[in-house]
Amino acid sequence: MNASYEHEYLCPHCSHINVIEIETEKDMYREKYIACPRCGVKLEIVPAEGIEDRINLVVTVAYTDAASR
Numbered sequence: 001m002n003a004s005y006e007h008e009y010l011c012p013h014c015s016h017i018n019v020i021e022i023e024t025e026k027d028m029y030r031e032k033y034i035a036c037p038r039c040g041v042k043l044e045i046v047p048a049e050g051i052e053d054r055i056n057l058v059v060t061v062a063y064t065d066a067a068s069r
Contacts, residue, residue, distance in 0.1 A: 004024070005021070006020070006022075007022055007047075011039060011059075014036060014039040016036055020034070022055060032045045043059055043061060044062040
């Protein structure tokens with residue numbers, strides 16, 4: 001079963017609260033590149049397994065050459 005859930009995260013650049021949808025089986029440990037809707041900074045988001053079957057989002061500002069891969 002491949003469940004999809006919405007998760008909130010803060011933009012590390014402007015601290016705006018954003019939402020991303022994660023498919024648990026498909027998206028774990030795979031980078032996603034999106035732009036913050038508020039400030040436009042490109043972000044790299046990596047969903048990872050957390051404690052007690054929770055999902056942790058590792059959110060960093062993406063370098064421009066990494067986002068074009």
